[in-house]
Amino acid sequence: MSSGGKIVQIEVINTSDLEGTQWKGEQILVIYEKEHSELNVENQKLVAKPETWDMVAETYNIAIEDGEAQLADNIEKILKSKGLDKGGSLVEMGCGSGHLSACLAKKGYKVTLVDFSSVALEKAKQTFEKYGLTGEFILGDLFKLSESVPECDFAWNSGVMEHFGDEEIIILMENIRKYAKKGVLYLVPNSNSIAYLLMRARLMADDKWIYGKEYLRRDYKEILSELGYRVVEKSYISTATVSAYQMWKAEREQGNISELYKELAEEKMLPVEEGYLIGYFASEHEKDMEVKKEYIGTALQDTRLFDLVACKIGYKELQLHVEELQLHVEELQLHVEELQEELSIAKDTIQQKNTYIMQTQNMCSEFSRKKLMRINHFIQRVKGQLIYGNKKDRREFKEWLFKRVIRKTGYSAGTEEIYNPWAAIRNKLNEAYACSGEIRFQDDFRCEMDLPIETKKKLQDDYTRCDVIILSVIDYNFRFQRPQHLASRFVADGHRVFYVNANFIRSDSITAEQKNLFIVDFASADYSAIYNMNGEVASDWMEEHLSNLVNSQAIRDAVVIVDYPNWVYGAEYLRKMYGFRIVTDYMDDYTGFIGTSEVFLKDNCIRLLGESDLVVASSQFLYEIAVQYTDADKIELIRNGTETEHFYQAFGKSNEDKEKKTIGYYGAVAHWFAWEKVCYVAERFSDCDIVIVGEVTEYREKLEKYKNIKLLGEKSYKELPQYLAGFDVCLIPFDASTDLIKATNPVKFYEYLSAGKKIVATEIPELMPYKDEYVYMSNDNKEFTEYVGLCLKGEDILKSEQECVDFARKNDWQERYSCFKKAYISRVPMVSVVVLTYNNIAYNKQCINSILKKTAYANYELIIVDNQSTDGTIEYLKELEQKNIHNLKVILNDVNYGFAGGNNIGIREAKGDYILLLNNLSFL
DSSP: OOSSSEEEEEEEEEOTTOSSOSOOSEEEEEEEEOOOSSEEEETTEEEEOHHHHHHHHTTOOSSOOHHHHHHHHHHHHHHHHTTOOTTOEEEEESOTTOHHHHHHHHTTOEEEEEESOHHHHHHHHHHHHHTTOOOEEEEOOGGGOOTTSOOEEEEEEESOGGGSOHHHHHHHHHHHHTTEEEEEEEEEEOTTOHHHHHHHHHHHHTTOOOSOOOOOOOOHHHHHHHTTEEEEEEEEEOOHHHHHHHHHHHTTTOSSHHHHHHHHHHTTOSOGGGOSEEEEEEEEEOTTOOOOSOOOOSHHHHHHHHHHHHHHHHHHHHHHHHHHHHHHHHHHHHHHHHHHHHHHHHHHHHHHHHHHHHHHHHHHHHHHHSHHHHHHHHHHHIIIIIISOOHHHHHHHHHHHIIIIISOOOOOOSOHHHHOHHHHHHHHHHHHHHHHTTSOOOTHHHHHTTSOHHHHHHHHSOOOSOEEEEEOSSOTTTOOOHHHHHHHHHHHTTOOEEEEOSBOBSSOEEEEEETTEEEEEOBOSSOSBGGGOOTTTTHHHHHHHHHHHHHHTTOOSEEEEEOSGGGHHHHHHHHHHHOOEEEEEEOSOOTTOOSOSOTHHHHHHHHHHHHOSEEEESSHHHHHHHTTTSOGGGEEEOOOOBOHHHHGGGTTOOOTTSSSOEEEEESOBSTTBOHHHHHHHHHHTTTSEEEEESOBOSOHHHHTTSTTEEEEEOOOGGGHHHHHTTOSEEEEOBOTTSHHHHTOOOHHHHHHHHTTOEEEEOOOGGGGGGBTTTBEEOSSHHHHHHHHHHHHHTOOOSOOHHHHHHHHHHTBHHHHHHHHHHHHHHTSOOEEEEEEEOSOHHHHHHHHHHHHHHOOOSSEEEEEEEOOOOSSHHHHHHHHHHTTOTTEEEEEOSSOOHHHHHHHHHHHHOOSSEEEEEOTTOOO
């Protein structure tokens, strides 16, 4: 089996009858294709190419994540246990994003970062600049380290050594040892962790393993001893969140075993050996010891065997799936044959019925022209109009008699069918013939057979609301924020919503999250997410994926909501190709954004603002930026909101009998967080708990200095009310001097008020209108703390709990959605559809029903003008009126004004920017 390459075929073969082989029975045949794109061959050693890791490094974020900070805490514990405190020197050999070294630099260590990817080093530098840290950055290959690399107290790395084979790892460790005065530390995946092995097996079985060659090595200790280290220690590093994530991946992102696993891990009920990382610390090297150049361990064999078993599992699952699909296809083929047979019989039957109808119609026409029938017609008119009729009937009889008898014309006063029974029968036959026409058996049946079954079903469904395509800034299941709130309300209003995730995966998928809400994942071999994709360069990719989405889901009319500027070229394509309108939900300012290394983001943002049909700004600050790039009449100010009922669960729930008061905050803790105010509050109110619920990416060490500050980590949206219930005072401590906060309309302000809570905030511009009514505000630490004290004592002058809730209800997400939809519809030109009817009730019903059931255009009115029908059409239209259809208007003429006159009446009543005159024989 090849040690490098991709599997192109797996097959089970039977070797029982083959001679010359000791392997008998069913065997697994694996065919590999050698990979040359990611590897150089130098002196028969496999060495990763810098270009490959440059591409990986493009996906690195600048901000440090909470899990990385926790891992750095574990590394610090190991270093301190070995006598290396703050001020000690460290060199990270293969730094990647540099986040861990940045965390250690924050803790006071002197750090040097080495990597052979120039892109990785640049990203690491940006991280250090972002957090105001210093470090030395060296571009270098670990196999060819230069003299510029300084000798430090410890050399270390994380997530590096598992990628090398036996021969390469010996060379690598020897090179790294030369730059370590006191010892080395290697952090590698725990090859015995059940969570890790399950995740690896599942991803490999599903062909979704993206981490390259990663050896299942269990002999690091032996290798380090072979290299002359007298002291080699092994320690397990466990983070419940990471291991639970691995279990979640093993479950194909479904099920709840991962939650159980996380709870057990957090409670330390799992063996320490289950930690997802192992740290190998080695020191006291014997300098004169001769190092063996060749080392053969079991890592390669173990890895090959595991990967083969995983692929075998995937092959079996795939084989079962294929067999199920084959059975399903066979069933469908039989069903299609049955339907075709039924269709053929139905066509013949209807054709025969139509022939009989036409023959009967001809007979009726002949009968109606016979002298006896004309006499009967005359008698019926004399009886119905002249003798028993009213004044109008008698006038119509005289007009008919004058035109018909004296002038001998074909004039009719509009009541011919009432007094001519053969004409009435003929019209009924017309209706029957029209009804049979509703079943269409044109040649396009064969074309529809080429469409996927699901697509054909969608085309048959009613389509009365435009679809919504959301080109997102965050994945749907990441956090429940403004995009998710708006999406859920579009769904509740009857729209189909297609939420396109911001991160890309290895295969395209569309998943039904709930009825009418679909999560769309796009696959990309070149980009990991929309954040590092320049839509102009990747326009072909965008067009292909978006057109596939539109066609497969039978999207005929849609509004495209753009949450992130790099989607702009895809949105423009959807408008140009399908006529979909573009709405930008402008939640952050990217025209001067510093949170990304991509230079094209600013240009894309400016382009998006200019090209949008509507820009929805979430704050006044953003509104003022948007107006610089587009017309003011294209911009609407729609701020954030709250799900009142969800957070109202926390109303009145604070426990007055608890030992300590609680000052609370939930949300992220990042560079814009005013940590000094929170610490000042913690010091002033040492008898209170300061509870922070959310991911902490900065200032952790400053906050952890105070024992009464409790960092609970991130919690789900569903869990937030139970934490909010315990808050006596709620904080919004943002750095109001930053543009990011100036552009922010804080969601938590409305959410806190939904629970009737007291709020103290910094001087955030968007909250200034509510100062001293719904929120106390100050940038001064002392005054900020005094306001907290007033609220704790109940001596504040803020609105009552119920008044706060009432205010929140007026700012509910449902209200925001109504404003959002109204703003969009007002930018869509109104179309007035005018339909003229005169008899032919079957066609009338079919035409009108098709308009009402198959029109998703957001802004249209339907005007039906009837020219004095006598076949039940008027009664049908009156029934429609009683249904109070908001965009329907029915006009019943007392006189038949003819085709032109009837349409002109409809045109005069029309309010639309465009008018569509639709024949009643048209079906949508």
